[in-house]
Amino acid sequence: MQQSVSVRTLAAQALDRWEKGHVYAESLVQQTSINHKLSKENRNLLNAMVMNSIRHLRLIDFWITQLRDGKLDPQTRNLLRIGLCQLHIIGIASHAAVNETVNASRKPTRGLINALLRKSLREFESLETLTKEQSIAVQYSHPDWLTERWTNQFGKEDTETLLKWNQQPARTIFRLNTLKNDVHQLLNEMENIESVPNYPDFFISKGLPPKAWLDDGLIYIQDPATSHSVNLLDPKPGETILDACAAPGGKSSQIAAAMQNAGKLLCTDSNAKRLPRLEENLHKLGATMATTEECDWLNPAPEHLHKRFDAILLDVPCSNTGVLRRRIDARWRLKPQDIYDLHRLQEKIIENAIPCLKSTGRLVYSTCSIDNDENTELIKRVLEKHPELTLVTEQQILPQQDQIDGAYAALLRLK
Secondary structure, three states, X not given: OOOOOOHHHHHHHHHHHHXXXXXXXXXXXXXXXXXXXXXXXXXHHHHHHHHHHHHOHHHHHHHHHHHOOOOOOHHHHHHHHHHHHHHHHHOOOHHHHHHHHHHHOOHHHHHHHHHHHHHHHHOHHHHHHHHHOOOHHHHOOOOHHHHHHHHHHHOHHHHHHHHHHHOOOOOEEEEEOOOOOOHHHHHHHOOOEEEOOOOOOEEEEOOOOOHHHHHOOOEEEOOHHHHHHHHHXXXXXXXXXXXXXXXXXXXXXXXXXXXXXXXXXXXXXXXXXXHHXXXXXXXXXXXXXXXXXXXXXXXOOOHHHOOOEEEEEEEOOOOOOOOOOOOOOHHHHOOHHHHHHXXXXXXXXXXHHHHHEEEEEXXXXXXXXXXXXXXXXXXXXXXXXXXXXXXXEEEEEOHHHHOOOOEEEEEEEEO
């Protein structure tokens, strides 16, 4: 395909595919950009339109219902979403946004799309007034059930702050990989970076960091919230450590760095297809003492892993409610039943990992969730079933308070 295909058309098509299936938005943008050989400028525009349309989906659909009394076919609706996103979210010049979106539409709908987009410009002040009268779930494009759940847990004010946080584009943050020699010298070579307070070796990049740094494993794109679980694990040189849900390897390399590459680190994952990327990252990041193995922790642990580890990190599958700012699909995919299903799965993983601890071993359970049922309440249930375990400490990181991704970590130890 040639680049002459309208980027607005491609964006609307991507939204259509996203609504119909389970393709992640980031993957759609990447696939579309490659298939149509988009320039960097057009790729960035496509990314902005698709990501912001999904992030603000409920708000944009509310605007559409105020502008149009009647049904719309999916193709027309998605072009309107793209057009309204350009006008009122991204801030693209109105003549370009309207004209290019109209040109991207089918001839029978061009008059309608043109009229509705121009109507939104004329009546945007009244649209804004109507928007402020809606629930915070509509204003900040989140599902009602999730907003209500958070309101019960955090209160309305904190929940609104959290919703606002999720609506902002995520910052690019990287961790210096201290497994590499003299890595701190890199900071002298790059402008537009700033340190993250209270998180040594984590830096905010105001642009994309040099690709060579990523390719050579000198840095790793990672939010500082990820460091809490590794810090609680406190891996020491010479120990034998298990990172049970390791792919893609960010926390594994942090563990290896804390161990100064001295000891044994087994990195497992339930999906064999993820192991090549895990191994590639470990190699690139210089975690030379790490080995990998396929292991599904929903099943009893294999005998050769019993009583083998000084410490185990369980960074378990979760609802991702702490990282909705980054994973814009998740809020629309997640359902109330999923929370229940997940904490049953999470308990099972802990149950199957406990026999792998040495007699004085320790275990860190971690999620990127901010939901009590997956975190503090789950740990309470585990401790009731396992009196041989004690809770040493737990940490809950909340985006609305800590200004980083949400995360939870609990350190358990055998008595």
